[in-house]
Amino acid sequence: MAAVEKPLLFSYFRSSCSWRVRIALALKGIEYDLRPVNLIQDGGQQRTDEYKHVNPMQQVPALRIDGVTLSQSLAIIEYLEETRPLPPLLPGDPLKRGQCRMLSDHIASGIQPVQNLDVLQRVGDKKLEWAQHYITRGFQALELLLQDTAGHYCVGDEVTMADLCLVPQVANADRFHVDMTPYPTISRINQALLQLEAFQISHPSRQPDTPPELRV
Amino acid sequence: MAAVEKPLLFSYFRSSCSWRVRIALALKGIEYDLRPVNLIQDGGQQRTDEYKHVNPMQQVPALRIDGVTLSQSLAIIEYLEETRPLPPLLPGDPLKRGQCRMLSDHIASGIQPVQNLDVLQRVGDKKLEWAQHYITRGFQALELLLQDTAGHYCVGDEVTMADLCLVPQVANADRFHVDMTPYPTISRINQALLQLEAFQISHPSRQPDTPPELRV
Numbered sequence: 116m117a118a119v120e121k122p123l124l125f126s127y128f129r130s131s132c133s134w135r136v137r138i139a140l141a142l143k144g145i146e147y148d149l150r151p152v153n154l155i156q157d158g159g160q161q162r163t164d165e166y167k168h169v170n171p172m173q174q175v176p177a178l179r180i181d182g183v184t185l186s187q188s189l190a191i192i193e194y195l196e197e198t199r200p201l202p203p204l205l206p207g208d209p210l211k212r213g214q215c216r217m218l219s220d221h222i223a224s225g226i227q228p229v230q231n232l233d234v235l236q237r238v239g240d241k242k243l244e245w246a247q248h249y250i251t252r253g254f255q256a257l258e259l260l261l262q263d264t265a266g267h268y269c270v271g272d273e274v275t276m277a278d279l280c281l282v283p284q285v286a287n288a289d290r291f292h293v294d295m296t297p298y299p300t301i302s303r304i305n306q307a308l309l310q311l312e313a314f315q316i317s318h319p320s321r322q323p324d325t326p327p328e329l330r331v
Numbered sequence: 332m333a334a335v336e337k338p339l340l341f342s343y344f345r346s347s348c349s350w351r352v353r354i355a356l357a358l359k360g361i362e363y364d365l366r367p368v369n370l371i372q373d374g375g376q377q378r379t380d381e382y383k384h385v386n387p388m389q390q391v392p393a394l395r396i397d398g399v400t401l402s403q404s405l406a407i408i409e410y411l412e413e414t415r416p417l418p419p420l421l422p423g424d425p426l427k428r429g430q431c432r433m434l435s436d437h438i439a440s441g442i443q444p445v446q447n448l449d450v451l452q453r454v455g456d457k458k459l460e461w462a463q464h465y466i467t468r469g470f471q472a473l474e475l476l477l478q479d480t481a482g483h484y485c486v487g488d489e490v491t492m493a494d495l496c497l498v499p500q501v502a503n504a505d506r507f508h509v510d511m512t513p514y515p516t517i518s519r520i521n522q523a524l525l526q527l528e529a530f531q532i533s534h535p536s537r538q539p540d541t542p543p544e545l546r547v
Contacts, residue, residue, distance in 0.1 A: 170472075171471070171472035171475040171476060172437065172441060172468075172469070172472040172476075173472070174441070181426060182426075183426055183429070183430070185429050185430070185433050186433055186437070187432065187433045187436035187437055187440065187441070188436075189432070189436055189440075190429055190432035190433040190435070190436050191429075191433075193428075193429070193432050194425065194426075194428070194429035194432070197425045197428065197429075198425050209410065209413045209414050210397065210398075210399055210410075212409075212410070212413065213399070213401050213406055213407075213409070213410035213413075214399070214401070216403070216405070216406035216409050216410070217401050217402055217403045217406040217407075219406070220403035220404075220405055220406045220439070220440075221388065221402070221403055223436070223440050224403065224405075224436075224439050224440045224443075224444050225388055225390070225403070225444065227440075228440050228441065228444040228445055229444055229445060229450055234445055237461075237464075245453075248453075252388075253388070255387070256386075256387035256388040256389070257387075259387040260387060
């Protein structure tokens with residue numbers, strides 16, 4: 116039997132999807148190695164033949180773990196949840212689990228994909244307006260959805276997968292200068308989560324591949 | 332205790348995300364009522380105040396079930412899986428469950444959102460080229476991913492959530508005239524799935540809101 120290897124995360128410091136997985140790994144106390152994939156440099160290191168063997172979709176994150184390579188951040192987090200269940204990142208109650216996945220997919224399918232780097236490069240000149248439109252539309256809905264689910268965090272008072280999606284998406288909103296004043300619930304939860312160590316050590320400003328001028 | 336009500340699905344015949352949920356309901360033998368939401372007519376019935384109370388994101392599907400309303404197709408399917416487990420739509424083995432969710436998210440986050448109706452309306456004149464680009468990119472990767480996972484269907488020989496995503500996405504590819512010859516595995520699995528009754532009765536050509544000229 117092969118020796119147990121540490122999981123290997125392919126990550127870019129600024130990728131909001133990579134950040135979701137870094138938070139999950141931190142919360143669950145899973146040690147891992149990190150391989151930076153710079154999405155800008157050299158025309159995008161995700162486009163190399165070497166990386167295409169890791170993830171044919173040429174996106175981060177990807178996690179090499181337990182003998183396989185998984186991509187898609189929420190699939191990775193669900194896998195970690197099933198194989199390393201503590202602390203849980205999904206509520207115990209099926210209805211609340213459903214709501215947690217709804218909020219997570221709302222961000223991971225409804226907001227992030229239409230404002231990611233590749234789409235914005237294709238949009239061209241109007242990319243700021245485009246990103247603001249889709250983040251604003253998504254946050255207007257998210258603010259309403261949270262009225263039914265939120266406690267201290269997105270779903271009740273425990274940190275769940277939805278929170279792992281929320282904080283990186285708010286960081287994207289900040290980058291695109293989205294006015295957050297219409298979203299007091301999102302803002303409150305974001306602030307509460309940023310107090311937690313797992314969200315801090317996984318932060319884009321503190322990664323091995325963070326450029327010196329962006330470190331804090 | 333309230334009488335058990337049949338689930339109510341808000342659906343549009345042509346929505347690929349609605350179709351995913353219709354297949355799940357059919358496979359699990361869950362009886363439901365259907366409320367059509369026409370995404371085109373009247374400027375889009377999803378934009379009415381009434382529907383915004385159902386789903387603030389103004390998208391289909393949404394499912395009213397067990398006293399709550401869930402949106403996001405994969406969150407709905409995962410909820411059905413946890414509360415109505417038979418027949419299973421996820422494999423039993425954790426690694427295969429991870430791969431199944433990866434393939435599902437690959438389509439539900441990686442392909443569909445960037446070629447959906449709202450995005451294409453915003454893209455304007457170049458919408459055909461845009462949709463073809465993102466479906467092609469996604470299918471190139473999916474064809475490679477399936478080499479590691481597929482048996483008779485996307486993950487082994489049993490129908491899983493990934494198959495519920497694949498068939499509607501291939502239908503979208505057809506609508507946008509994507510050449511499918513480079514994707515023999517996707518095409519083979521799609522053909523096999525279309526033989527199954529659950530995929531047939533849930534088909535866009537056989538819905539209560541299918542226009543007469545599109546019925547088969």
